Amino acid sequence: MYGELNTTTAKNSTITAEKTTDLPDPKKPARPRKKLPVINKDFQLEKYNWHRLRRILHLVCFLVFVSLPFFNVMRFDIPRQRFYFAGFELWINEFAIIFFSMMFLLFVLTAVSMLYGRVYCGYLCPQMIFSEASINLEEKIKTFINKHFIKKSLAVRNWMNRIAVYAVLGIASVFLAFVFISYFVERRDLFQSRISFDIVTAGGIAGAVVTLITFADFAFLRQRFCTTVCPYGYLQGILGDDNTLVVQYRDPEQICVECKKCVRVCHMGIDIRNSPYQIECIHCGECVDACRLIMGKFGKDTLVHYAWGEKGELLGDKKAKWYQRIGLRDAKRVAVFAIIFVYATALMTAFSMRHSVLVYIAPNRATLYRIGDDNRIYNTFRMTLANRGNQDATVRLTVNKLPDVKISLPSNEISLKAGETIQQEFEISVPANSLTQEINHFEIVGDVLPEGTKDTFDDTFIMPLEKEKK
Ligand code: SF4
Ligand code: SF4
DSSP states (O other): OOOOOOHHHHHTTGGGHHHHHHSOOTTSOOOOOOOOOOSOTTOOOOSSOHHHHHHHHHHHHHHHHHHTTTTTSEEEETTTTEEEETTEEEEGGGHHHHHHHHHHHHHHHHHHHHHHTTHIIIIIOHHHHHHHHHHHHHHHHHHHHHHHOTTSOHHHHHHHHHHHHHHHHHHHHHHHHHHHHHTTSOHHHHHHHHHTTOOSSHHHHHHHHHHHHHHHIIIIITTHHHHHTOHHHHHHHHHOOTTSEEEEEOOTTOOOOOOOHHHHTOTTOOOTTTOTTOTTOOOOOHHHHHHHHHHHHTTOOOSEEEEESSSSOBTTOTTSOHHHHTTOOSHHHHHHHHHHHHHHHHHHHHHHHOOSEEEEEEEOTTSSOEEOTTSEEEEEEEEEEEEOSSSOEEEEEEEESSTTOEEOSSOSEEEEOTTOEEEEEEEEEEETTSOOSSEEEEEEEEEEETTTEEEEEEEEEEOOOHHHHO
16 A cells, blocks of 8 residues: 655655755656636634644653653563553563553554554654654754854854754753653662763663664654654554545645645655655645645645545545544444453453452472371461552461361461562461361462452362371
8 A cells, every 4th residue: 555665755854855856757747737826825724733733742742751651650660570551550470461451552553553544653653753853953953053153154053053953962862861761760760870870780871872872863863763664654554444544635626836835844755746655654744734825825725635545535524424534434443443442441450350469379289298296287388478559568368168277377467568579388287187088178368458358269288198197
């Protein structure tokens, strides 16, 4: 569906887009066009346009990106082996729930791509947000220097511009690398290693490398990352279909005035009029605004639109049914929505059933039993207690269905501090003649206070054979 990578435009992305695309392609026939009279030369875009929406969303995404690790909304603390998700603190031994949470996020991202094309790339992706921000910053610094140092030679102004841009991007890279690594390392530990200029430990080296990569990315690579490295862009060809939202040029009246504003505003350096399926196109809608601004002066609507596939209706078409307007355009999409709903429900149920204090008790069968001097029979068990919550807890052990039973612990109420793990062996004993069977079923109950949860373990108590007792 998507065309081959346009390497010329990818290499010359962003700043040189105007130069490369303004050159006429001798192989292409000239587009036929009509002459249009200017009707409203003061035409302005409506207040709420795609460009403005992107700017607002970019700001929101930046704030979310910076906040997520600091409020433990989503973070993978590698040294402590903890995964924080939606306010829950998951331990690495809860791998299944971590795995299914990650799969859910991946599934939602894939479903969004199928329904709405590359809206993630154009509106939400941090790489795109910071690439555009660095280009805007560069342009602002250039304008400032040209305005205030006009008497300096062009070469001097270029050097001043370069030094200023690199200095600001250097500071920004340190900050962004700090935020990025905060997703994997506790921020206080990270801050300590930053202020001590640690480039010796694994954390320090990782920090320095990420800072350098961030700087190189936003100073030199920018949107070229999307067309050369990012696998998500390449996946679009597989994920999209005939009903996926695309940005498309439609000119049935052949009234394009060849102003090329749609090309000049494109950060990816492409001409949307060639195809809606160019791999560089991130569906940002900047060309939609650009064309609307131009064609508005001629009293016409934009020739570049968001549309549901190449032949589908335009986005926001009033004649479409409400479910079609939100992208539910075939059975496949309804199924995807239903799966997301069921998956999310199952995940929330799993989270709600999760106990913050883990209690696990199992028999240790290295020895089946021990006959004590006190004429009691002992079986050994191993318990694992882990407090994954934020408050201290107490686990009370009770043994049911065994006569005159004793637990060989100082107390059957075990205190557990927040974050603490206890792994311990203990014995359960009964009088030697109290049971007649060799294998006796019983249960151990772990009551957790103050959480109020209860874990019950069905186990077996082994007694010696009659002849062994004698
Ligand atoms: S062609 Fe239009 S929608 Fe695609 S990347 Fe360029 S400006 Fe954005
Ligand atoms: S902005 Fe619109 S009118 Fe101008 S070249 Fe692009 S499609 Fe044609």
